[in-house]
Amino acid sequence: MNSPTPLEAAGRLPSAAHAASSRLALFALAVAAFAIGTTEFVIMGLLPEVASDLHVSISSAGLLVSGYALGVAAGAPILAALTARMERRHALLLLLGLFILGNALCAIAPGYGLLMVARVVAAFCHGSFFGIGAVVASHLVPREQAASAIALMFTGLTLANVLGVPFGTFLGQWAGWRATFGAVTVLGVLAAIAVWRLVPALPDLPAPNLRRELVVLRQPQVLLALAMTVLGFGGVFTVFTYIAPILQQQAHVSVGATGWVLVLFGAGTTIGNMLGGRLADWRLMPSLAGVLVVLSLVMLAFAWTMHSTVAAIVTVFVWGVFAFATVPPLQMRVVQQAADGPHLASTLNIAAFNLGNAIGAFIGGVVIDAGLGLPFVSMAGAAVALLGLIATLSSAALERRRVSASTAACAVGA
Known part of the structure; x- marks a missing residue:
């Protein structure tokens, strides 16, 4: 017999209604994971285009990968501390706001320096989003389904490699690499709307x-x-x-x-x-x-x-x-x-x-x-x-x- 979720135990939602809302919430988290995974990995398929357009070497363009990764590494503990006392959905929305801002800057960056800064800004949300998202996902379902819920959220990251990166590469090769980051920015906005509308507030989730x-x-x-x-x-x-x-x-x-x-x-x-x-x-x-x-x-x-x-x-x-x-x-x-x-x-x-x-x-x-x-x-x-x-x-x-x-x-x- 499945154990009730915290919201069910509190009598806030009947089981069937909660199951449906949980699936939608997990879908919203997966969409956000898809957007974040796409912006992280798509740069690899566009290195020649970025290097040519900005007149830098391939190895210098490759440092845009390092810049993003270091942004994740630095941002994860900082934002974990800054958002520790925030309600979890509000924290997720704040992190997606950083993601949207960073990718919008990538799309309009006139030169290598600003592009590097924009990549770091976009990266700051990454570690904390997946850390908080995993906790939220596990809290939405019965305990024995927690691992499956987390896996469903991370499916968005996996699909980013299957769909987001190659089609982002196609778009960048056809319309220019900035178009790819513009598309990811739009995807980030859609993900934020989905999280805002579909992920419930979880005041009982302990900090x-x-x-x-x-x-x-x-x-x-x-x-x-x-x-x-x-x-x-x-x-x-x-x-x-x-x-x-x-x-x-x-x-x-x-x-x-x-x-x-x-x-x-x-x-x-x-x-x-x-x-x-x-x-x-x-x-x-x-x-x-x-x-x-x-x-x-x-x-x-x-x-x-x-x-x-x-x-x-x-x-x-x-x-x-x-x-x-x-x-x-x-x-x-x-x-x-x-x-x-x-x-x-x-x-x-x-x-x-x-x-x-x-x-x-x-x-x-x-x-x-x-x-x-x-x-x-x-x-x-x-x-x-x-x-x-x-x-x-x-x-x-x-x-x-x-x-x-x-x-x-x-x-x-x-």
Whole structure:
């Protein structure tokens, strides 16, 4: 028998009415997630157009990815603190306001400097929106359906890779890259209206205890889990940041076909997200270690397969599967290790993903500027993912030592 939601328990809504309103609220959150995911990733498909229009190098244009990612990393803890005492729907609307402002500035930015600032402004909402949104989503449904509700919200982020990024790329190539950010701005406005009209006020949702949440961050395993995210996912963006020039210059994929290859990558990420969730439910740490090994090998192989159109396209799909198969176990590991204060840790893990994105984009740019060539970018991505594997193995070893010590202590006590 399903347990009632807080609103049902309070007698505010009958069960059937609440189920319908919850589905609409989750849809609104998913639309917002779709918009945020699109603006984060679409820049990769438009790097050549942005670089040409603003008269900067590909590596400089790639720093727009780093700027966004660092904005997420910096904004997540700041806005988590500033919005901690706000009613959750009001906090979500404030964050979407920042998103709309940042993307509107991107659409009208006359030069590289303002575009970078606008990307950072848009990014500030990212970490806190997903952190708060996940809590709101879980509060809208019975407890045993909480994980499914969160997954439904994050479906918007997955669909951004399947639909938002490739079609944003098509639009930018056809009408100019500014048109893409204009379209995302409109999508952000629609998402804000949906959240305002469909997400209910939740006055009974308790505000997080920031002092208790900060104490959790002192735990070595929580810090290791965040490091696993930075490095494990950082390798992906070392390569993905420069996917458009790799496909066009190395694999000889036409400009028009680049978006379709990104559709295939997005399909791979959708499969990988589901695969990663199942593997994490089965055996979290061994599965994560295995996925990171395969991810590293795929990126290493891409250094050679990128020279063949067909082989490159197949590799991009497989790479998408294993790139996003890391996401559920990395998120689960942080929440698992920060059980006494999961709100801030979960938000910071979103920031950790984006810090990895920033570091990866920077490393890829350094490789390009050094004249080593695009195949070496893929090798560098494999190396970064292997560092994530080392952090994962270190965390697993530390956990085994703790369990052994606890078992020995119990044996002595007995």
